[in-house]
Amino acid sequence: MKRTMYCGDVTAKQIGTTQTLCGWVNAYRNHGGVLFIDLRDRTGFCQVVIEPSRPFFNEAYGVRNEYVLQVTGKVQHRIEGAVNKNIKTGEVELVAEDFKVLNTSIALPFDVDKSREAQEETRLKYRYLDLRNPKMFANLHLRHRIAQAARRYLDAKGFIEVETPVLTRSTPEGARDYLVPSRVHHGEFYALPQSPQMFKQTLMASGIDRYFQLARCFRDEDLRADRQPEHTQIDMEMSFVTIDDIHEIVEGLMTEIFKTAGKELQTPFVKLPFVQAMERFGSDKPDLRYSLELKNANTVFAKTEFKVFKDVLSAGGLIQAVRGEKGAAYARSRMDKLTELVKKNGAKGLVWLKVNEGKVEGPSAKFFSAEELEGVKNLVGAQNGDAIFIGSDTATRTCQTFMGALRKELIKELPQEKEWAFAWITNFPLLEFIPEENRWDAAHNPFTAPVEEDLPNLEKDPGSVRSYQFDLVLNGNELASGSVRNCRREVQERILALMKHSKEEAARRFGMLLNALEAGAPPHGGIGLGLDRITALLAGEDSIREVIAFPKTAQAVCPLTDSPNVVDQVQLDELGIALVKEQ
């Protein structure tokens, strides 16, 4: 008999019919006479009843967890009082008439049901068992649906899926490359791509017009909960577009993706210029599920006698204040922790005040006039029982950064105002200066185009030049990064020159792209969305490892395959590689 349906799909509709189910023993309950087996597959599980009169009773008596069975029988309604309303198939059961053990199983290191409680290293070592867990299957299935939704949507919008090489050349620009030695050319190496950036831009020069790819990207950097050595991007590029065109496409794409997860999205997304994001939220990826904002308190303290603020203001710095809802109840130790937090982010200190019965008080209150205390209270909208936090620094960006870190901490205590808060962060600066190396570097992506009207200032005042770079932020996570690119070789070379790449060096590293640009490349732009992060967010997972079938540990090790590992001397010889003994 062949399988006729999935275990989890058996319902009252099938009562009276004969069905064949295949699956794993999720649990067995042996009553000496009648035997119950919960048979599980990826859809759920169904109770199988084995009656003592059956010829296969003895064989069934011996089944253990995770044995693989094929059972044929009649679907019947459960007897009076035996209906289990907690499970999908709880109304019915399959009374076995034919029974086959397809495979046995050893006793396993953890129960499939409880695999997610096991240590992650153990889970990864036995990933094939861990993935039997319904939540893990749900995660992989969600990832599949997201990928399919992306393909369907982009296909409908005229995008063509093109595969770009995984074996490519090293462009030691951003992250460290993974290298692959060449057998044919000893001493030479391929690099695994950090992104298909140059290829997709080249495809635009090829007249492909609209490209996409679910692209694997490789980075040999230290890992985190949201970083793996290889991750997948929904990567796209299009010709003759503006930023708004790209935004519109991506908003449509995200809407489709969220639909597959049963979520409604509102478009268009909020657009927030980078400078404003820093001013109001102290972050270039603000969590906008909370409306709490940082307030500029320079005016309030314009005439202050408090030395720290006075000095900051005379140096052209910034004072910011933020409301700490119900913060008047915070213990001194909590305030010290928050002070520590801002110091870790570059602050020299933190002023905190409490509002009690209309009065603004606290150890620092004596430094301020009544007008200043009242002014800052009104500025942040503090109520009785709230705290007020004030930070300052001579460097505007430093103040914003540590106040942003403080805001991130404070919102943990606030009720979420929205489930999903998307935002486009726009108008990033094109370049930022690296004092240690006495050069400018791309703030994001070296191929981003400068805003046209800022172009004349490129050499005069590089830091003031805005770019067509933008990020997509969701709930405080950077989901995607995109831009309109340089389509003219000359502009691209000027930018590379500011980054201290000579023409020769630029040609060597980015030659393919530069050559393609000067041969009639159309204006183009694109974006890459982190598939792992999107999936993790929609799956409600904190780590992207939960939505990757076979992820690696923080040391970039795969416990399942035990990779990386040593190779045979023969292989090394073929590659012309000699290993240096570790010191």
Add this chain to the structure above:
RNA sequence: GGAGUCGUGGUGUAGCCUGGUUAACACGCUGCCCUGUCAAGGCAGAGACCGCGAGUUCGAAUCUCGUCGACUCCGCCA
């Protein structure tokens, strides 16, 4: 590269601060009993040199140092 948390039967934890117990509990596992359970139940049993290595001590799971590994964060990640 740095910081923090953790490491005890197959799994998850307790014990560690305040050194001396037969190393405890739950789940799982093995056997037996049980004809309506669904986290089945009952009885019996096996299973841990407490990550590894030194040190302190009469005595170390427990204190100290080192080391390895996992996780989180900082650096890093155009």
